[in-house]
Amino acid sequence: MFTKAFKKINNESCGDDRKLIVFETNMNAIHMENLNTLLDDNKRLHLANGEVIKLHPSVRFVFLANDCSLASPATVSRLGCVYLQSEEEFDPLASFNDSVVSNLKSLGSEDYMAHKKVMMALAMINAMHYSVARDESFDFKQTTNFAKNYLKFSADMAGFKYMIQDFLVLSVPAKL
Amino acid sequence: MLDTRHGVMVVGKASGKFALVEAVAKVTNSKIVARFNH
Numbered sequence: 001m002f003t004k005a006f007k008k009i010n011n012e013s014c015g016d017d018r019k020l021i022v023f024e025t026n027m028n029a030i031h032m033e034n035l036n037t038l039l040d041d042n043k044r045l046h047l048a049n050g051e052v053i054k055l056h057p058s059v060r061f062v063f064l065a066n067d068c069s070l071a072s073p074a075t076v077s078r079l080g081c082v083y084l085q086s087e088e089e090f091d092p093l094a095s096f097n098d099s100v101v102s103n104l105k106s107l108g109s110e111d112y113m114a115h116k117k118v119m120m121a122l123a124m125i126n127a128m129h130y131s132v133a134r135d136e137s138f139d140f141k142q143t144t145n146f147a148k149n150y151l152k153f154s155a156d157m158a159g160f161k162y163m164i165q166d167f168l169v170l171s172v173p174a175k176l
Numbered sequence: 177m178l179d180t181r182h183g184v185m186v187v188g189k190a191s192g193k194f195a196l197v198e199a200v201a202k203v204t205n206s207k208i209v210a211r212f213n214h
Contacts, residue, residue, distance in 0.1 A: 002212060009209050018206035024199055024213045027185065039183045061183035061205070064193045068185070076185075084188035084196075 005046060010056045022062045029072035035061075039078040 009019060025031070038045045043055040059081075068076060186193050194211070201208050 005210050005212075018207050019209045020197070021199055022194065022208055022211045024194065024211070030177075043182070056180070062197055063183065063185040064197065065185060065187050066189055068187055071185075078183060080184040081185060082186045082188075084186055084190040084193065161193070 004046070006045065007053060010059060011088065015060070018061055019056070019059045021059060022064065024064045027063060027065050027068060027071035027075060029070060032072065032075045033035060036074055036078065039075070 009021065035045070037043075037060065038055060045053040045055070047053070063079065064097070065071075177197065186197070200206070
């Protein structure tokens with residue numbers, strides 16, 4: 001099924017847009033082994049029948065998994081890695097300076113949770129940007145606005161902007 | 177090295193990972209063309 005879809009996607013022209021193929025998988029080493037040549041610098045999918053398909057430059061792969069327990073080192077080394085903690089484990093205060101920490105602590109618990117969600121989203125967006133989607137057209141203002149709308153951020157804009165700037169300076173709090 | 181990569185794994189117990197990938201697609205002018213649930 002993947003091969004059929006991959007051939008179609010690979011042949012389609014999609015303008016300047018990058019094409020993302022998303023897998024929600026446990027990254028079992030047996031299945032992932034077939035993708036090794038596709039994910040490394042060869043950028044080719046070798047099929048059992050001897051056919052070789054070259055990866056289109058605009059295609060990227062995203063694997064979503066709860067853990068890496070079944071993944072082989074060969075797979076892990078071929079992919080960028082974004083570690084996303086659960087909301088309970090994630091501590092946004094760990095990466096910020098004192099003034100931001102006191103700012104955050106002065107918020108009510110509802111707003112504090114909103115901050116946590118925004119920062120989780122930004123951590124992932126930032127990390128994925130650097131791992132996969134690196135280009136000059138990326139606009140962090142868009143990210144900020146999107147995260148704000150998407151996660152229903154409820155604090156005032158001044159505080160939000162200040163935090164986002166600090167976030168970008170301090171980069172990604174998720175473990176890479 | 178990151179420049180040459182064309183795959184990323186998002187690992188962790190956080191919920192809503194796909195929704196966040198959609199967010200990334202939106203802000204990076206990307207399009208999710210296939211989703212495989214294995």
